[in-house]
Amino acid sequence: MKAGQEIKKLRNYxxxxxxxxxxxxxxxxxxxxxxxxxxxxxxxxQYIEHFSIGDMIRRVDEELKDKKKKKELFVxxxxxxxxxxxxxxxxxxxxxxxxxxxxxxxxLILTLIEREIAEKKKKTLFIDGxxxxxxxxxxxxxxxxxxxxxxxxxxxxxxxxxxKVIDERMKYRRVCPxxxxxxxxxxxxxxKLGYDQKKKEFYLLCDNPNCQEVKMLPKEGDEKGxxxxxxxxxxxxxxxxxxxxxxxxxxxxxxxxxxxxxxxKLVDNYELTPEYSYKWNGKEVKIIEKPWVFPDDEGKPSYxxxxxxxxxxxxxxxxxxxNL
Ligand SMILES: [Zn+2]
Numbered sequence: 197m198k199a200g201q202e203i204k205k206l207r208n209y210x211x212x213x214x215x216x217x218x219x220x221x222x223x224x225x226x227x228x229x230x231x232x233x234x235x236x237x238x239x240x241x242q243y244i245e246h247f248s249i250g251d252m253i254r255r256v257d258e259e260l261k262d263k264k265k266k267k268e269l270f271v272x273x274x275x276x277x278x279x280x281x282x283x284x285x286x287x288x289x290x291x292x293x294x295x296x297x298x299x300x301x302x303x304l305i306l307t308l309i310e311r312e313i314a315e316k317k318k319k320t321l322f323i324d325g326x327x328x329x330x331x332x333x334x335x336x337x338x339x340x341x342x343x344x345x346x347x348x349x350x351x352x353x354x355x356x357x358x359x360k361v362i363d364e365r366m367k368y369r370r371v372c373p374x375x376x377x378x379x380x381x382x383x384x385x386x387x388k389l390g391y392d393q394k395k396k397e398f399y400l401l402c403d404n405p406n407c408q409e410v411k412m413l414p415k416e417g418d419e420k421g422x423x424x425x426x427x428x429x430x431x432x433x434x435x436x437x438x439x440x441x442x443x444x445x446x447x448x449x450x451x452x453x454x455x456x457x458x459x460x461k462l463v464d465n466y467e468l469t470p471e472y473s474y475k476w477n478g479k480e481v482k483i484i485e486k487p488w489v490f491p492d493d494e495g496k497p498s499y500x501x502x503x504x505x506x507x508x509x510x511x512x513x514x515x516x517x518x519n520l
Contacts, residue, residue: 199511203239205520206511210243215320216348216518217340218448219327221439222355223432224425225362227452227503231355232322234507235514245316249305249325252312253290260291272311279303302332306342313343321345322353329431333438337445349446351517352439353510356451358492359429361500363421370412372402379412383488383500385472386412389481398474398481446517452506453498456489467505 220228229246236244259265266287273283279301281289286304293299305326313321327336340350368382379386379400388401388409401409417424440447454462471488474481492498 198508202511202515202520205515206239206518209518209520210240210320214348215243215318215345217320217343217345217350218322218353218514219336219350219439220322220324220353220355221327221432221436222353223357223362223429225365226355226357227506228324228353228355230503231450231507231510232324234503235510236322238507238511243320244322245319246322246324247309247312249309249323249328252308253300256290256308260287273307276311277304277307302335305332306335306339310343318345327435327439330434330438333435333442337442349518351446351448351514352442353448353450354436354439356436356449356453358453358490358498358500359422360490360492361453362429364490366418367421369415369418370400371415372404372407372410372412374407374410375402375404377402377404377412382471382473383469385483389474389483391474391476391481393476398476448510448513448517450506450509450513452501453492454501455492456497456499459499463499463501463505467501469500469502 218232220232222228229248232244232246236246256269259269270283270287273286277283277286280303281301286301289300289304309326326339327333340346340348364382365380368380369378370381371378381398381400386400386403388403390399390401390411391397392399400412402412422429440449459468465487468487470485473484475484476482488500489497490500
């Protein structure tokens with residue numbers, strides 16, 4: 197309803213065989229992946245790929261466990277990798293590292309991205325996790341040439357998410373031990389809840405029919421909220437500011453909060469994120485829903501926007517920067 201024209205234009209653009217590259221730049225837990233996937237679902241999932249560098253590295257980890265694939269990777273790197281480490285050093289870097297990728301050299305990341313993209317049919321890419329730091333920003337400017345997207349538009353998509361939102365997303369996150377679905381006790385509960393009478397605590401039960409209402413659990417370390425990721429948040433801020441200052445590459449700015457005082461002018465009530473609290477009446481859990489109000493980074497009382505409302509802005513701005 198709100199973006200019918202723009203969605204039509206984007207679909208036609210993709211149907212005509214056009215593609216573009218978008219770099220998602222934002223803080224951890226800012227919802228980048230969710231927004232990109234939703235955008236794809238709306239305008240045409242067959243034309244768009246959410247390309248996560250973290251996922252790519254995890255696929256490489258799998259290859260390393262398989263003798264034959266490890267050998268193939270070795271041969272590929274020998275032929276294609278140029279940089280300051282030997283292939284042996286690279287393989288040991290990959291093997292030693294645990295799930296996070298920050299220590300892998302940029303030359304290696306670029307070679308691996310090139311390999312994956314060359315194997316696939318050409319699609320519009322939403323790149324998540326590159327650039328990851330200031331040193332990689334300059335590579336980004338030439339990236340489309342590297343992967344054979346020379347004629348394509350490229351776009352920075354910059355996310356502004358108040359720290360309070362990230363903090364509460366972490367603190368109240370609950371994860372299913374079986375299917376690993378992630379929800380939020382305060383902001384995104386499941387349809388079924390339980391109450392622990394001894395601990396006086398409410399908990400979520402997984403909705404997935406395969407999980408038989410298993411209790412969802414907090415992730416270790418999440419209870420500290422953003423305190424534990426302060427350095428990463430600051431680095432992300434620097435990265436966003438640098439991307440915003442670059443000439444020649446269009447930008448889309450997304451903000452997922454709106455000051456309370458402006459909300460009635462800018463958004464509809466159904467676009468606001470509710471918060472949930474619970475009461476135990478001795479028999480069942482009562483759910484109380486109201487709009488979530490929190491201080492944004494400037495201390496202004498604000499609402500948070502639901503993902504669909506942010507994606508609406510993404511659709512409109514993307515149409516604009518592509519001159520459709
Ligand atoms: Zn589950």
